Amino acid sequence: MGYITQLRGTLAEKAPAGIVIDCGGVGYGVTVPLSTFDRLPATGEAVTLKIFHQIREDDEALFGFATARERQFFQSLLGITGIGPKLALAVLSGLTPRELAAAIAEGDVRRLSSISGVGKKTAERIIVELKDKVDPLEALAGRGGEAEEAPPALRDAILSLVALGNKAEDARAMAQAAYEKDPKASVQDLIRLALRK
Secondary structure, three states, X not given: OOOOOEEEEEEXXXXXXXXXXXXXXXXXXXXXXXXXXXXXXXXXXXXXXXXXXXXXXXXXXXXXXXXXXXXXXHHHHHOOOOOOHHHHHHHHHHOOHHHHHHHHHOOOHHHHHOOOOOOHHHHHHHHHHHHHHOOHHHHHHOOOOHHHHOOHHHHHHHHHHHHOOOOHHHHHHHHHHHHHHOOOOOHHHHHHHHHHO
């Protein structure tokens, strides 16, 4: 059985509870998180969304996302015991993918449990289950745009330290400390400085 992974058409209806995309005369009802809803065009304009098509024995549902990364986080959240589509959407409505990555990488239970419907235990479960799936640069960006402004040498050093087996948050802290000591250091020198610690 096939499933839908993307929809491109005209935005026929738009409400926070759900939207309708007209694809060649067929209207598809799609549920979206607020992060995607905020980026939708006006009704009547063209729209393209990444889709997660959930098929159950007695039900089918379409969930739409502005980016593949949002959809990926949604699927990862659904894989955690006790998290269904409604709660996964709430998480993505409360935090951008970058902010979510940062909260997971830093083990920020408080930030995650500030989302409506997410308790302390669920927040802890999200961190444990998704920690290995977070990109260290994405997590760095979620702390206030540092990744975009971070020099290439620092970013490459973080990635290299992760590749050497360090946890994302440790790699970031090690590379940042090395960079603060010598901002003009090469990638290799940053890695050496970081590993000395």
